[in-house]
Amino acid sequence: MSKTTQTNTQLFFSGILNENPIFRLALSMCPAVGLSTTVMNGLLLGVAVLFVQVFSSCTISLIRNTIHPRIRIPTYTLTIATWVTVIDLILAAYVPVAYKALGIFIRLIVAFAIITMRLEVFASKNEVWPSFWDGMGMGLGFLLGMTVLGAIREVLGMGTFLGVDLLGFRPMLFFVLPAAGFFTVGFMMAIFNYSEKIYKRRKGG
């Protein structure tokens, strides 16, 4: 992809819908499976990823002309690692309880494929402002995906939403089990595929 021709709004919404990192690009699956047991976990990790994505995109886009192509991947990795350290220290200082719940996953943001991929295909070739909106879109897409997964699993498994009791009973305790993350993601992907098929058929017919 060379320089983008899309407007900032288009960039923003493509990250959320058409190129949703979890359901469409199928990148960064580890947290989607491992951490989506509650809405709160999903939201927090989503915010952390949004932060890292936006700031690394801006940084790389600022210094894109000085990076030698041969060492671009290590540069991306180190940039991401720096911003992950920043958010890691901030969360540890201000929300220690939630930080403990997220465990090692905050530090593992450094290995999330989605961030490196956006730096490689977008931020390294575009101005700061479009990169910012692209990062916002991707980060929010990830946040939304995590929240949807967390909501499904929390409502079905515990009967609660953000800790508030909705149903008063536990419909399917199975969804709280760690292994159910795989099933939830699998079924969500199938639903996305199915709705796309229906949409195309309607459009064609």
Place this chain on the structure above:
Amino acid sequence: MVITIPDQRPAFKSFCFAGRSRLATCLIMLLLALGCKSEHPNVQHTAFKDNHAITIIFVNPVEQAWAENPASFRVYEKQSPDILIPVHAAVLSPNRKMLTLQLADPINRENQYTIAMKEIRLEGKVDGAVSLTVRKSYAGYLLQILIGAMIIQNFVFSKYLGLCVFFGTSRKKSTAVGMGVTFTMVIVFASLMSWVLYQFVLKPFHLNYLQIVVFIGLVSLTVQGVDTVLRKINPRLFKAFGVYLVLVIANCIVIAVPLLLANNEYNLWESLMLALGAGLGFLVALFLMSSVRERLEFADIPESFRGLPIAFIVAGLFALSFMGFSGMSIF
């Protein structure tokens, strides 16, 4: 005066070879020695018997009246010295060398226990205060870390890490094995290097906040290094495994293991075992998954589920079955 120096090279060479095998023997001996070292000249061995008893084997016969008095011993968990575990009875074997302490509370074999004695009364001789540490054998502990990382706490099916690469390379058995082997090599190298760097640089200089940056940089360096070395030394092997090297960096496990090592303050052997277990566990997971996915190619799957969705559901079934291992304890 002319001093002739004899050619020492052959001797040196043979010394090197001998040295290498001697080094290996030494390492094995050290490992075994660590497993059954004794802390006191009068005590040969301590061990857990079943869930309620600890046995102490003395070098020389001890005095019966002293040994069979439960009040002579204070037993507690090493972390909590204030909470004493009452000793029900002390039974001495007929040869007066083996003592069995029956405890009131069940033992947790994962913990270390301390037995404190004011004195040891041998025949006609009294020795000073002693405190003994009881734990399961070190080799068993290491093996537990290995099996734990490989099967019980499998990184893919129980910790949900490394999924992107897992789904990307588990379509064919040959790819799966190639990725698994490459990954195991890289992770063992990278973890050991990061262990050295953490223990000798980051910790002494209080640079803990640099963990993430240092570890990820080290992993990229290792991958680049393995790439270069393999290309020069064994081009055939490089042809087979080179493609997977790039993918290793995108795998969360490779950064998770150094972070876990640093968190748990593991020593060198424990680190080696955890890294090896993580790599082999990834190999096992990839192999299992690819075997199923090869069969799935011929299955009649609803159209919306083809490809990734069904792979996720299969992985979910695997994860459910791996839950059966949870909480398992060997040795």
